[in-house]
Amino acid sequence: METLTAQKQEMKIPVTRVSKSKISEIDFTKLQFGKITSDHMFISSFKEGHWQNPEILPYGDISLAPTALCFHYGQTIFEGMKAFRMQDGNISIFRMEKHFERINKSLDRMCMAMLDEELFYNSIKQLVALDQQWTPTQEGSALYIRPFMIATEERFGVKESDEYLFIVITGPVSPLFNKPIKIKVETDYVRAAKGGTGYAKCGGNYGAAFYPTKIARQQGYNAVLWTDSIYNKFIEESGTMNMLFIINNTVVTPPLSDSILEGITRDSVLRIARDIGLGVEERDISVEEVVESIENGKMTEAFVAGTAAVLNPVELISAYGKDHLLPTLHDNALVYKLKKKIENIRTGVEKDIYNWNTVITQL
Numbered sequence: 001m002e003t004l005t006a007q008k009q010e011m012k013i014p015v016t017r018v019s020k021s022k023i024s025e026i027d028f029t030k031l032q033f034g035k036i037t038s039d040h041m042f043i044s045s046f047k048e049g050h051w052q053n054p055e056i057l058p059y060g061d062i063s064l065a066p067t068a069l070c071f072h073y074g075q076t077i078f079e080g081m082k083a084f085r086m087q088d089g090n091i092s093i094f095r096m097e098k099h100f101e102r103i104n105k106s107l108d109r110m111c112m113a114m115l116d117e118e119l120f121y122n123s124i125k126q127l128v129a130l131d132q133q134w135t136p137t138q139e140g141s142a143l144y145i146r147p148f149m150i151a152t153e154e155r156f157g158v159k160e161s162d163e164y165l166f167i168v169i170t171g172p173v174s175p176l177f178n179k180p181i182k183i184k185v186e187t188d189y190v191r192a193a194k195g196g197t198g199y200a201k202c203g204g205n206y207g208a209a210f211y212p213t214k215i216a217r218q219q220g221y222n223a224v225l226w227t228d229s230i231y232n233k234f235i236e237e238s239g240t241m242n243m244l245f246i247i248n249n250t251v252v253t254p255p256l257s258d259s260i261l262e263g264i265t266r267d268s269v270l271r272i273a274r275d276i277g278l279g280v281e282e283r284d285i286s287v288e289e290v291v292e293s294i295e296n297g298k299m300t301e302a303f304v305a306g307t308a309a310v311l312n313p314v315e316l317i318s319a320y321g322k323d324h325l326l327p328t329l330h331d332n333a334l335v336y337k338l339k340k341k342i343e344n345i346r347t348g349v350e351k352d353i354y355n356w357n358t359v360i361t362q363l
């Protein structure tokens, strides 16, 4: 396991503390997803070719010029990660290295300033350590960590920015869903095309997905299941989550491509599935195959995987205007088994054999 002092180079970040914590106003038994922010935030600016003035400050507004490029040409990217309260009281941050790799892939695609390990690890670890009482103890809850970057150069001509802000905020959350969801296979609109930005966590991908998602919600579904941009025939992923199926007792999921976001939850589930002896197939899966295998009973489970949702069962898939109901799940369903394994590793109930946790020692 990595520890706060052992890993990477230490960096001293100046801290301005809040005069009074707002934590006593928060009901940790009634958390929603994405409403509450912790006391502090991290901020650093990129100017003249390097990162400068790293600081931890009270969470609060930032001031930007109306010409800041992020408002005009979409250079914004983010990450979403979680920290968990372990059974010994310490805090584990899940798979920081994977998130570091991915944020730089997104930055590279969007021509934004890259982050170095020192800045990424230290900003997040020191912020989580400072606001550690904000990591919930309730089962299933977590401290959500949102690192993001925006273009700040003041200029309204179209160009890639030479200046950026990197900010990290956190907030306690419960899982995104609390019951099985209904999803609609989308065959009219696309989220991402070959050669596009689908693999990057850039703001524009989400703005473009709202409209079809709004229609699906109005029709009674929780999310859309995107299909490929050329034939609208092969399953890609769902909203902010990757899609997995259990067909003939094998875990089946679409292979990664430049139009699918490389989910870290997806990667973790596949790793665990292989190691507990389940078959895993990363292959093209058509909408037709999904429908057929629900109807002939070969598909016993379908679920989404993402940091916000963790693993969440899908109870119904709508395709070409027709609803297809999945079997009711029993307590021994694979989705629950896989989810429990991940949760056990994160909370220290099971040994972290993959070195996924960065542990912050409780003060």
Ligand SMILES: *Cc1c(COP(=O)(O)O)cnc(C)c1O
Residues within 6 Å of the ligand: 080, 201, 237, 238, 239, 240, 241, 242, 261, 262, 263, 264, 265, 266, 305, 306, 307, 308
């Ligand atoms: C973040 C995200 C996911 C899930 O990735 P995780 O690393 O598991 O959180 C899947 N799809 C999209 C489009 C996403 O933005």
